[in-house]
Amino acid sequence: MPMTYCSFARLLAAAVIVSTAATAWAVDGTRLKELLVGTAQTSPLSGLQVSLLRGGESAESFALGFAQRGDLGEVPLRRDHKVRIASISKLVVAIGAMQLVDAGQLDLDADVSKYLGWTLRNPAAPDIPVTPRQLLSHTSSVRDGSAYFIAAGTGELRDFFTPGSPYWEDGGHFAGAPGQAPGEYFYYSNLNFGLLGTVIERLSGERFDQFMAKHVIDPMGLNARFDPCEVPAEQRAAAFRKGEVAGSWTAGAEWLTQVDGDQPSCFYGMQDPAFAEDFLAEYRLGSNATLYSPQGGLRASADDLVIVLKMLVNRGALNGKRIVSAESVDAMLAPSWTLNAQRSNGLSSGEAEPGGPTDGLMTSYGLSVHRIDMRAWGFERGPKLLVGHLGEAYGVLSHALINPETGDGIATIITGSAESPASAPPGSSPLYRIEEEVLRWWLEAAL
Incomplete structure (x- = not known):
């Protein structure tokens, strides 16, 4: 079923913005809406969840696009998907x-x-x-x-x-x-x-x-x-590509479910x-x-991921509960490995081939924690260090990152893109351009 202007308008209208009582002003989500429909640098997206952390407390949350597609039309993506x-x-x-x-x-x-x-x-x-x-x-x-x-x-x-x-x-x-x-x-x-x-x-x-x-x-x-069958069907959002077969993109094709459609395994x-x-x-x-x-x-929402970030900011405590010790959180966030000056003690391109545009993606790592030098990535404003994790699978792109000094953070889930994100013109960082654009929006609009 082709995506029409009217259907995209409905999806844009379904964007959800929530501010905490402690927030004196709301973050402008206009840029996220622009990224949903596509820009000169990035292709259209099927869906986008973004949730923010400010000073260790949950702040604004956005959900745009669709969660499922079928004969009855699109199901708008919500924060609880x-x-x-x-x-x-x-x-x-x-x-x-x-x-x-x-x-x-x-x-x-x-x-x-x-x-x-x-x-x-x-x-x-x-x-x-x-x-x-x-x-x-x-x-x-x-x-x-x-x-x-x-x-x-x-x-x-x-x-x-x-x-x-x-x-x-x-x-x-x-x-x-x-x-x-x-x-x-x-x-x-x-x-x-x-x-x-x-x-x-x-x-x-x-x-x-x-x-x-x-x-x-x-x-x-x-x-x-971790079991998608335990997620109620009405809360399950699929991953998408525009393609003829799962696992690849095809120019001019329609949105195709990659995982977690009507009958998940x-x-x-x-x-x-x-x-x-x-x-x-x-x-x-x-x-x-x-x-x-x-x-x-793991099946989760951006709002869920912000709770995880909040726990890390609070060194293992959350809502009066001790989830993990402060010492364990410190060990997770501290560098366990750092790329040496000769670049001889690790592969910095992640899962991609070395020598490509993702070189420099991973230069410091804790215990399952990605440590990002934001200046090396070309971000001149905002924090020098972000810690958290990135994700990519089945067309989904995700990140959950915090500034450990201020407790500010962002969790983003992109459910799919119309074209391969690798085909977009590169920015300053080893990230895909769409991920970089979301981070730049956060640094400029939220911080």
Whole structure:
């Protein structure tokens, strides 16, 4: 169904702006509306949620665009719609891991093998243990290979690291180059969080998604879940591209649902509800937490993400509750890895090929916390340092970032773009141009 001027007008009218009582003036959302319909530098968006933090308190919140499309038309995107937020999920998982640290169950510098119940060793560095700290900071020497999840009923997590298994890939899930042994080299890898999710299961005795709901998500007051089937259908927002087939963009095509449409898959490899029920009833804890997408599968809203940021600003406390210790928050935000002057101790382009426009995207990292030098990114105004996390998957682009000195922050979820965001003319930063434009709006309009 083609998008008409009238339908876009309805979507613009559906934008939601909320100010806290403590805010003396409202942020102007006009620029966000312009970005929704497309600009000379950026293509149109399917939907956009933005929620702001000011001085450690929730401030304005915006929702524009549509959440679902179908025969009955578009469903306007609301603030309470939940989107698959991609890699910001890692930040939330890290909070769960740090709870286990606080409880004395997890030692960040121990050999992770003792928590997994089997030996994890890089064949290129067989005498060097992999630690939970290295998993959280992407310095473990673990690599994604061609895949970083194993579907239900097809294997277990350890198969990635077992010679001769169908998932071994000739050792492709380990770094083999000199200087990339555990603890030596930063390389962003989703599989680190499949390992962490599995450790969480074995230490807690709870299924990963259920542990996260009980101990992290619900205590923070988030209306979020790792299981999309637990999100009410009326609150579920899909991810989109304009394309002919899922996973790619096609010029002149219509908006195409990428994930979380009418019939979401509850967990990886569990499209059939009957199979899912039987499989989960027999699932062995700690065998394969990649099923639950700990690296990127949390369904949440921008408002939810601002609550997470608020907790970090308050050093682990939220609404009178202690979510995680102040010491654990400090450890998360502090640099665990920093790119050296020779640029020889890590890959700074994230998941993209080195030498491209995203070089410089990752130059300092904490425990599942991205540390951004805003001056190096070309932002001359505003904070020098932002901390938080970025996300990209299924057409979604997301970020949740705070100024740790002032408690100001922004959470953004872009549900999809009409064209590949990489096709837009670059700005000053390694971000996609649309992400950069949202950040510039925040710095100019909100701060």
